[in-house]
Amino acid sequence: GQNIDQPTEMTATEGAIVQINCTYQTSGFNGLFWYQQHAGEAPTFLSYNVLDGLEEKGRFSSFLSRSKGYSYLLLKELQMKDSASYLCAVKDSNYQLIWGAGTKLIIKP
């Protein structure tokens, strides 16, 4: 079966750095997405990786290793507004998105 694993919850301090990991086992691979979802709101797109390596976008970076079936989302200079759930999703060989259950990130002052 297809599976996406990510930690259920993480806690970090304002101003610090946090890394949210995602491992996947899917039938085929056509890219990996990270989304942010604030409580009671819609998921919003953060990043897309299809080749190995690091993609940087401001305070957020996303890394992919296809051989290891592994990705992480790196958040720098954490702000209170970064408290949210972070969803990892992989497009399989049928271009269908397979979703992880999300990581709830709690930022403390």
Next chain:
Amino acid sequence: ETGVTQTPRHLVMGMTNKKSLKCEQHLGHNAMYWYKQSAKKPLELMFVYSLEERVENNSVPSRFSPECPNSSHLFLHLHTLQPEDSALYLCASSQDEGASSYEQYFGPGTRLTVT
């Protein structure tokens, strides 16, 4: 209106009721999706429409019936639901259903409670 809108935002219905959820996208996208989101579970894809044709139905019970009258509108008709159907129902759209890199844009969801 911009992006993806959904109505109603909240819905409480009895198991014998019939109701409909509405989604509208103002992005000119060709693909639209219905997802179910339950607490601490992955998003569950229910239906996919591409250019108004249904291309995916992930074994969803027949008490959920989708309708896509045009590329901007998507409905989810509900009847004789069960309490376990209580969840957040999210609509999304993307430029293309088959391409790798196109991200999905989500609406704010309808919080459904079945009593």
